[in-house]
Structures are given as C-alpha cells and as structure tokens.
Amino acid sequence: MxxxxxxxxxxxxxxxxxxxxxxxxxxxxxxxxxxxxxFGPKGAAPYADAKTATRWGMVVDTRKLNAESMEKLIEAxxxxxxxxxxxxxxxxxxxxxxEIKWIWEEEFENAFxxxxxxxxxxxxxxxxxxxxxxxxxxxxxxxxxxxxATFQRADGIVMMDFHRCIGCRxxxxxxxxxxxxxxxxxxxxxxxxxxxxxxxxxxxxxxxxKCNFCAERLAKGLDPACVEACEHGxxxxxxxxxxxxxxxxxxxxxxxxxRKPEAGxxxxxxxxx
Amino acid sequence: xxxxxxIITGLVIFVALFASPFILNVGxxxxxxxxxxxxxxxxxxxxxxxxxxxxxxxxxxxVLDLWRDSVVRKANRTAPGINGQLYEMSLSxxxxxxxxxxxxxxxxxxxxxxxxxxxxxxxxxxPKEGTES
Ligand code: SF4
Ligand code: SF4
Ligand code: SF4
Numbered sequence: 001m002x003x004x005x006x007x008x009x010x011x012x013x014x015x016x017x018x019x020x021x022x023x024x025x026x027x028x029x030x031x032x033x034x035x036x037x038x039f040g041p042k043g044a045a046p047y048a049d050a051k052t053a054t055r056w057g058m059v060v061d062t063r064k065l066n067a068e069s070m071e072k073l074i075e076a077x078x079x080x081x082x083x084x085x086x087x088x089x090x091x092x093x094x095x096x097x098x099e100i101k102w103i104w105e106e107e108f109e110n111a112f113x114x115x116x117x118x119x120x121x122x123x124x125x126x127x128x129x130x131x132x133x134x135x136x137x138x139x140x141x142x143x144x145x146x147x148x149a150t151f152q153r154a155d156g157i158v159m160m161d162f163h164r165c166i167g168c169r170x171x172x173x174x175x176x177x178x179x180x181x182x183x184x185x186x187x188x189x190x191x192x193x194x195x196x197x198x199x200x201x202x203x204x205x206x207x208x209x210k211c212n213f214c215a216e217r218l219a220k221g222l223d224p225a226c227v228e229a230c231e232h233g234x235x236x237x238x239x240x241x242x243x244x245x246x247x248x249x250x251x252x253x254x255x256x257x258x259r260k261p262e263a264g265x266x267x268x269x270x271x272x273x
Numbered sequence: 274x275x276x277x278x279x280i281i282t283g284l285v286i287f288v289a290l291f292a293s294p295f296i297l298n299v300g301x302x303x304x305x306x307x308x309x310x311x312x313x314x315x316x317x318x319x320x321x322x323x324x325x326x327x328x329x330x331x332x333x334x335x336v337l338d339l340w341r342d343s344v345v346r347k348a349n350r351t352a353p354g355i356n357g358q359l360y361e362m363s364l365s366x367x368x369x370x371x372x373x374x375x376x377x378x379x380x381x382x383x384x385x386x387x388x389x390x391x392x393x394x395x396x397x398x399x400p401k402e403g404t405e406s
Contacts, residue, residue: 033335041339041362044349082397153348161345162395196397199366204394219350 049221053239055137055156056213057268058227059250062129064234070105070130076229077103077132080214082202084192086185100181102211103132103226112271114262124273130235132226133158133179133211134259134267141171141180149208156240156268157213167206176263180210240268307385310377315370325354325367330382337364337392365396373399 036042046052077083086098105128109116116125139158141150149164150171172180186205187193193202200216203209214224222228227237238247256270274280289296309330316322326336340362343349351359361367372378375398383390 036339040343040347040349041336041352044343044347044352044362045359046349047351050348050350151346159345163341163345198397198399201365201395201397204391215348219348 047220051218051221051223053155054241055239055268056135056218057156057238057240057247057270058132058135058213058224059236059247059254059256059270059272060130061234061236061250061254061272062127063272064232065127065130067105067128069231069234070128073130073226073229073235074103074105076225077211079195080197080217080225081200081212082187082193082197084187084202085194086187086192098184100183100187100209102181102209103130105129106131108273111259112257112273114260115257129271129273131177131179131259132269133175133213134177134265134269135211135213137266137268138264140174140176140263140265144170144174146170153215157215158210159212159215160209162201162203162207162209165207167208169208171208176260176265177267180208183207183209304385307381309372309379309381310374312377313371313373315373319371321356323354323356324371325360327355334390340364364392365399369399375399376401 032042078085081102083100083102086096086100088096089098108125108127108129111129111131135156135158137156139150139152142152142158145151146168147164147166149161149166150158151161152158167182169182172178172182183203183205185192187202196202214222214226217224224237227235236247236250238245240247240251242248250272251270254272256272258267258270261267311322326332329336340352343352344362350361350363352362354360369375375393
C-alpha cells in the first residue's frame with residue numbers, strides 16, 4: 001500500500017535522526033555544552049564570602065583628607081589595578097593627554113562647578129577633592145556604549161568588559177565627570193606599571209577604563225582598595241539600600257553633596273565638605 | 274590556434290608551480306603535532322593530575338569564553354571542577370597556577386597552528402622560571 005510505505009519511511013527517517021542526535025549528544029556532551037552556552041558554566045557561583053548589596057555607594061569625607069592621604073589612597077588603587085604612569089607627551093604640556101586615572105585629585109571648582117561661589121570659605125575651595133567614577137544610578141556611559149562593553153550590574157556597579165570595548169570613546173564623551181581614560185599607548189611599555197599586580201589584568205592600547213568599585217575585590221569579600229587604605233574613615237563604602245549600614249548612618253548625620261547632580265545621572269558617590 | 278606553443282608552455286609552467294608544494298611533499302611526512310608540556314612543579318606535586326575541566330585541549334577556547342562571561346557579566350567567579358572542588362574561573366590565576374610554563378604549554382600549539390590569541394595583551398603571564406620570584 002502506497003500510504004503505508006510513506007508512513008513507514010517517515011517514521012524510519014525520524015527515528016534515524018533521533019537516534020543519531022542522541023548518540024552524538026551523549027558522546028560529545030553536546031547537551032551539557034548547550035546548557036552551558038545558555039546558562040553559563042555548570043555550577044558557577046559567587047564566592048561564599050562575597051560582599052553583596054542591592055545598591056553600592058560611597059561617601060568621601062573631604063574634611064579628613066589632605067594631599068598626603070589622598071596620594072596614599074590613589075596609590076592603593078593604582079597598584080591594585082595596574083594603572084600605568086605615563087609621562088607628558090611634550091615636556092611643557094599643561095595636561096597629560098595619556099594619563100590613566102581611576103581616582104584622582106580635582107580642584108573644588110572643577111569637581112563641583114554648580115556649588116561654587118566666590119564667597120565660599122577658602123578652606124573649602126582651596127583644597128583639592130578626591131574624585132572617582134560616581135557609579136551613577138542612571139549612567140550616561142552605559143546608554144551610549146554601542147557594544148555593551150559598559151554595563152550596569154544589579155547591585156549598581158557600572159562595570160566594563162574590557163574584552164568587548166572597541167575604543168570608540170562614546171562613553172568618555174557621555175560621562176559628565178571625566179571618569180574615564182583611554183589607552184592611547186600600550187600601558188605595558190617603558191615600565192609604566194611600576195609593579196604589576198598579577199591578580200588583575202592590565203589593559204591594551206585602544207581600550208577605555210575607569211573605577212569599577214573594586215568588583216573583583218568585593219567578589220572575594222574585601223573592601224575596595226582605596227577604602228581599605230583609609231586610616232581614619234575618610235571614605236565609607238556600603239549598601240545605600242540597607243538603612244542599618246554604616247554609610248547610611250554617615251549620610252543621615254552629615255550634610256552631603258554630589259557632583260553635578262544637574263547632569264541627571266544620579267551619582268552614588270557623596271561628599272562631605 | 275594562435276600562439277599555441279606559448280600558451281601551452283605557459284600553462285605547463287603554471288601547473289608545475291601551482292602543484293610544486295604537493296609534488297615536493299610527495300613521500301614526506303607532516304611535522305608531528307606538538308604536545309604541550311605538563312612538566313611544571315605544581316603539576317608534579319599533584320597526587321592525581323587532573324585538570325579543572327575535561328577535554329581542555331579541544332575545548333579550552335569555548336570554556337574560557339564561558340568563564341569570561343560568567344565572571345565579568347554575572348559575577349559568578351567560581352565553578353566546580355571535575356573533581357568537585359571549587360575553582361576560581363581565572364586564566365591568569367587558576368590555569369596558569371599549574372601551567373606556569375606558557376612557552377611550552379600555550380605557545381607550543383598556538384605557534385604550530387599559527388594562531389595568535391591576544392589573551393596575554395592584558396592578562397598577566399606567570400613569571401618565567403628562573404627570573405625574579
Ligand atoms: S569606548 Fe568601549 S566602553 Fe566606551 S562606549 Fe566605546 S565600546 Fe563602550
Ligand atoms: S561617573 Fe561617568 S563613567 Fe561613572 S557611571 Fe557615571 S557616567 Fe558612567
Ligand atoms: S573603588 Fe576600587 S577601583 Fe574605584 S577608586 Fe577605589 S580602589 Fe579604585
């Protein structure tokens with residue numbers, strides 16, 4: 001019968017494909033690989049003692065900082081993240097165009113242009129302020145990044161996937177705080193990194209970088225390197241969504257300002273001046 | 274046919290040149306595929322030398338890709354190895370802890386296969402044995 005033969009052939013075909021698929025899948029672990037492709041490595045998990053929060057934030061107490069202590073905190077970050085010290089391009093340049101900075105000192109009037117007025121006490125306006133990426137709640141850099149190399153984690157940290165950055169520098173144009181630096185030169189050349197920290201990668205030429213709130217240290221249960229280097233609580237780090245956290249206590253008891261709140265990026269680094 | 278002599282000579286020369294690599298290699302043998310060296314202090318110290326994952330020689334590119342996305346994007350930094358122990362998913366800090374001989378391990382095959390992965394443009398190589406710490 002014509003019909004029967006057709007059915008038989010169909011069933012035989014399906015059975016062959018099915019058998020072949022199961023056999024190959026079992027042999028090569030394809031099923032496992034497919035699952036891993038979708039859900040990530042089997043059994044992947046954070047470290048048991050990782051620090052977690054729903055909204056990381058920071059308070060910088062500029063009253064407690066001076067040139068010397070700021071230098072120390074910057075050094076801690078630079079060492080932890082293999083940040084190169086590149087020389088001026090020409091000896092008399094006013095700015096170091098090759099400079100890479102995650103945390104740095106900024107004049108008060110440049111850090112807080114909106115809050116500046118001539119009659120502010122000089123003890124406030126003459127001091128330099130310690131500034132870093134604000135880990136904005138509404139980050140301009142993330143919105144413009146065409147490759148999703150810059151993205152925002154659930155805990156608020158604005159992270160970079162250096163593997164994915166194509167160096168288009170849209171994010172640098174978008175960030176209202178100059179928190180991002182571009183590698184015009186290979187940071188490994190000419191001993192620009194005095195002492196390499198093997199735990200953290202360097203970057204390559206053509207990649208943008210910035211402060212990552214020490215995500216790699218939080219993952220291991222450590223405080224950010226700059227916070228750890230503080231001797232007198234100059235910087236307080238913690239969960240802004242936890243009413244009992246130390247950072248919320250500090251915020252409740254002090255008048256704080258943010259950098260350029262008018263830019264609308266909702267910075268999550270607060271300053272006591 | 275015009276100029277048939279020239280054309281045929283030309284064709285013969287072309288075919289001879291084009292086929293020369295094959296002709297010259299007749300009877301020859303391909304260079305043996307290199308074996309990455311497992312001769313490092315960390316591996317020698319292991320009681321049962323097993324890697325974190327199976328079939329790494331075939332699959333390490335995909336595995337490293339998965340690890341990268343997991344670590345950077347999801348902050349899931351550890352995963353159990355085939356022996357059940359938890360490992361940090363890190364090229365410089367896990368793989369290279371045992372395979373501290375990049376030149377005899379990574380480079381040997383990569384050179385043979387003429388691939389030039391750019392891992393080491395950013396990830397820090399283990400210090401060469403015999404140089405500083
Ligand atoms: S430079 Fe990199 S991080 Fe910045 S927008 Fe371009 S791809 Fe994204
Ligand atoms: S400070 Fe700049 S780089 Fe940092 S999150 Fe805000 S917009 Fe992005
Ligand atoms: S939080 Fe970490 S990455 Fe950011 S400035 Fe401090 S030390 Fe550097």
